[in-house]
Amino acid sequence: MDMQLRGTTAFVSGSTGGIGFAVASALSAEGVRVIVNGRSATRVDAAVDRLRAAWPDSSPRGIVADFGDPASVQRLLAELDEVDVLVNNVGLFGLTAFPDIDDDEWQRYFDVNVMSGVRLSRHLLPGMLARGRGRIVFVSSESGVAVPADMVHYGTTKAAMIALANGLAKTTRGTGVTVNTVLGGPTYSDGVASAVEAIASSQGATVDEVKAAVIAQNRTTLLERFIEPSEIADMVTYLASPRSSATNGAALRVDGGVLTTTL
Secondary structure, eight states: OOOSOTTOEEEESSOSSHHHHHHHHHHHHTTOEEEEEESOHHHHHHHHHHHHHHOTTOOOEEEEOOTTOHHHHHHHHHHOOOOSEEEEOOOOOOOOOGGGOOHHHHHHHIIIIIIHHHHHHHHHHHHHHHHTOEEEEEEEEGGGTSOOGGGHHHHHHHHHHHHHHHHHHHTTTTSSEEEEEEEEOSBOOHHHHHHHHHHHHHHTOOHHHHHHHHHHTOTTOSSOSOBOHHHHHHHHHHHHSGGGTTOOSOEEEESTTHHHHHO
């Protein structure tokens, strides 16, 4: 299916690997001029090279920025002009017991996971509204609905992302702009893959054996396997396209059925 995205421009935050890179790749395949982002120039350049190799007709470029550094964010915004699609993907993730999460860590999670989307949307949404077209997609998580006890800070920020997107959607009434959220589930991202590989090496097991053992501990998944980043990217690509014109203010699940069994 032609997603009618050819010739548009998209910015994807946190897109040098994992879900963000999968989104950048899926959009590039549709003829989108993708701007990738990461904290390291080396990783940004490598991501741009990978996209060019995979999609020779694409024209990706990169911007280095750390969303935990306000000055870096301001430099990023100064480089971003007209963008048709904004994908708010960047985010911190970690397991920490609630009593051990100090104020600085809470602030860091909010700055990166929530304020990144606030600042980017505040910068780019007015232009979209003026042109009467545009897409903003937030990559949140099922953890923003069913907040894990060992990731309260992460789940809270993901819940805030859902609320932010819902509120922004209401500002687009009667325009060709939409704002939606994707709720991902247990995904085999780069970070998860590294952890699984380390466990497999230490236990003398195969990666597939460890993956199966880890996902078996998740009693709520109906998929009974990790979600692939490309499966999240497929939903983001649809929401980024003109074909999703009747979907606005929605939180769409790509969670493997986790929320079906927990709500």
